[in-house]
Amino acid sequence: METNPQKFVDKFMAELIAKNPGEPEFHQAVREVVESLAPYVVKHPELQELKILERMAEPERIIIFRVPWLNDEGEIQINRGFRVQMNSAIGPYKGGIRLHPSVNLSIMKFLAYEQVLKNSLTTLPMGGAKGGSDFNPKGKSDAEVMRFCQSFMTELQRHIGPDTDVPAGDIGTGGREIGYMFGQYKRLRDEFTGTLTGKGLGWGGSLLRPEATGYGLCYFVKQMLATKGDSFEGKTVLVSGSGNVAQYAAEKAMRLGAKVVTFSDSKGYIYDPEGMTEEKIAYVKNLKNVIRGRISEYVNQYPQATYYPGERPWGVKCDIALPCATQNEINGEDARKLMANGCMCVGEGANMPSTPEAIEIFISNKILYSPGKASNAGGVATSGLEMSQNSMRLKWTAEEVDERLKGIMSDIHAACVKYGTQEDGYVNYVIGANVAGFMKVADAMIAQGCC
């Protein structure tokens, strides 16, 4: 048995990379977890004997399938669909569906791997999965999106179900796409169950599910700030992205007294020195969710703002940064800019938005830094609440869901503090989240034997 943590990590990663070549995002996600857990695992030979970490890095099942569909010109289009069912030790698989041209097996596996620990942290009984396709919904008509979603679900439906695997939204999959997928699932399976979450309010959806990831992020950051006797009040906040997570993170941060000065998309960012208002956020929601336009259009409506094409917002002076767009959107250089400008807190809304170099900079500067698997878990937690309501054929009020969401984010924060507090009192939320998430899954895997 290995007793040196660094040697354990080196050997583990060498084997993982040899077995999963060409999957950099998956390697990155696993390395972060294994580095956090190595000091614990080398002291517990039974975990090494039972190969718990090795089993957790091997998906229980991967489904890859052809998604043929017809565009509006009647031409055949072919996309690739994925579902990575990573781990079902503590409950049915649960995780979103990403529709974006960058989707590949590495990205699906990294997201599914993160999802296992995240779902465990929520305290709800959910295993981890992720799915998606390299389909790009941008620029497609509603009819094209519908035909794609129907074709995607025609294959996926054989592998999912309310007690098997319950998909949800992610990048490129919002209420419209969930609707088309749910409709097709229902036709083919002849059942109305809670198999997808993020459904419309009139057909099984939960109040507050659209808001949950962004709101949950702010509840988590609020708790982090409270450990320093601080709050959102009067803070300048950078938000990246302008999709689901970004919109509601900005809304809640603003309502908690912060001045939110940026939004972005894949083409650039806007800086509004006067900060967001309810009206401006409503404008962004309409621009992105209904008109499906670009964030650059914001400056036409609000001329005091400036648009920076091809740039990310991390050079703007701020107290708090909330990355809510995509993976690896804060690199080492961005992190150094944030530190130089006095940023005291980074709360991740996106999955793995900070590179390993950026995380190292945040932690060595001892700022408040939370990994997405802890601070963005409010989305999947509320999906778990949607599953409960569907099973019970009940509907909770927005206040009830919000109270549960606050309670879950608070419990996740407490678990991170419990397992992540270092000798000098600094809370390393990366270690805290990884250890807390891992323990529950590991215990279940041990109890269930070699499977």
Ligand code: NDP
């Ligand atoms: P949306 O599709 O609603 O929005 C994504 C936003 O990120 C858009 O503004 C998009 O810009 C931008 N973006 C996407 N890819 C890139 C890129 N390569 N570079 C720069 N910007 C990019 O997705 P969500 O808000 O749902 O998801 C955002 C992040 O949050 C993802 O990491 C997701 O995995 C994570 N997450 C989401 C949850 C949810 O409940 N929705 C739950 C937990 C995590 P553009 O319009 O130009 O593409």
